Amino acid sequence: MSAPLLSVRGLDKKFGGLAAVQKVDMDLRPGVLTALVGPNGAGKTTLFNLITGNIEADSGEVLLDGASIRGRSPHHIARMGVARSFQDLRLFGRMTVRENVLAAIEHTAWLWQPGGRSARRAREAAVDQALERTGLTAQAGARAMDLAYAERKFLSVARILATGSRIWLLDEPASGLDVNSRARFVSLVRQAAAEGVTICLIEHNLDIVTELADRIAFLDRGAKLAEGEPQEILRDPELIGIYFGERRT
Ligand SMILES: Nc1ncnc2c1ncn2[C@@H]1O[C@H](COP(=O)(O)OP(=O)(O)OP(=O)(O)O)[C@@H](O)[C@H]1O
Numbered sequence: 001m002s003a004p005l006l007s008v009r010g011l012d013k014k015f016g017g018l019a020a021v022q023k024v025d026m027d028l029r030p031g032v033l034t035a036l037v038g039p040n041g042a043g044k045t046t047l048f049n050l051i052t053g054n055i056e057a058d059s060g061e062v063l064l065d066g067a068s069i070r071g072r073s074p075h076h077i078a079r080m081g082v083a084r085s086f087q088d089l090r091l092f093g094r095m096t097v098r099e100n101v102l103a104a105i106e107h108t109a110w111l112w113q114p115g116g117r118s119a120r121r122a123r124e125a126a127v128d129q130a131l132e133r134t135g136l137t138a139q140a141g142a143r144a145m146d147l148a149y150a151e152r153k154f155l156s157v158a159r160i161l162a163t164g165s166r167i168w169l170l171d172e173p174a175s176g177l178d179v180n181s182r183a184r185f186v187s188l189v190r191q192a193a194a195e196g197v198t199i200c201l202i203e204h205n206l207d208i209v210t211e212l213a214d215r216i217a218f219l220d221r222g223a224k225l226a227e228g229e230p231q232e233i234l235r236d237p238e239l240i241g242i243y244f245g246e247r248r249t
Pocket residue numbers: 015018020038039040041042043044045046047
């Protein structure tokens with residue numbers, strides 16, 4: 001098995017008295033697609049927030065290529081190749097589709113950007129490619145707020161694609177997609193994984209998990225209860241019971 005690209009070790013986060021993430025260990029290995037599965041409130045998004053520096057852990061470590069990134073800013077971690085999407089997408093509604101993608105790869109908010117014309121051309125090419133792969137080329141000039149729901153979801157993926165990041169953390173990227181969009185999404189993610197992107201996906205739809213995931217990490221009430229191959233995890237009656245709300249005491 002190849003060495004992990006990103007590891008979390010003993011991560012803990014409390015909100016007041018609530019243990020949102022408890023002593024979680026997880027490894028993301030190159031090219032492996034891991035699904036984070038668990039009931040509502042299990043701590044999945046909080047785990048992403050801890051990895052990406054959006055919130056600070058109470059204790060534990062996040063290692064990228066074996067070196068600690070705990071305490072770094074979200075911006076810094078993104079620059080190190082860890083890209084993420086949010087459930088609420090966080091698009092710039094009044095900007096065009098193209099501008100939204102470009103903004104994801106411009107390192108400053110200035111009109112002037114480092115690298116001169118050749119860097120500008122490379123960014124434009126990355127935007128074109130991301131729009132094409134997400135099926136948004138024809139909408140490049142539309143405002144993000146005018147897009148259909150599925151198109152907005154694909155735009156959030158285009159923003160990640162264009163960055164060329166080697167790790168993608170996707171928070172419910174397929175929720176609410178119609179059947180056709182879902183199939184397009186699955187093939188887009190598969191292609192990225194085949195190209196070597198390391199993906200961790202929070203997903204409630206177990207069909208999508210089965211189609212995409214190489215591994216499943218199962219969280220409940222902040223703790224990782226199990227991790228393994230999808231067929232192993234999804235056949236475990238206790239885990240499935242927890243997932244569908246048959247609470248243990
Ligand atoms: N900023 C916060 N302040 C207080 N409590 C929070 C905060 N963020 C999350 N929580 C709580 O921490 C727990 C874990 O939340 P989290 O959003 O990580 O779960 P989740 O597994 O992503 O859930 P879902 O599947 O519903 O998105 C929940 O009980 C949630 O209410």
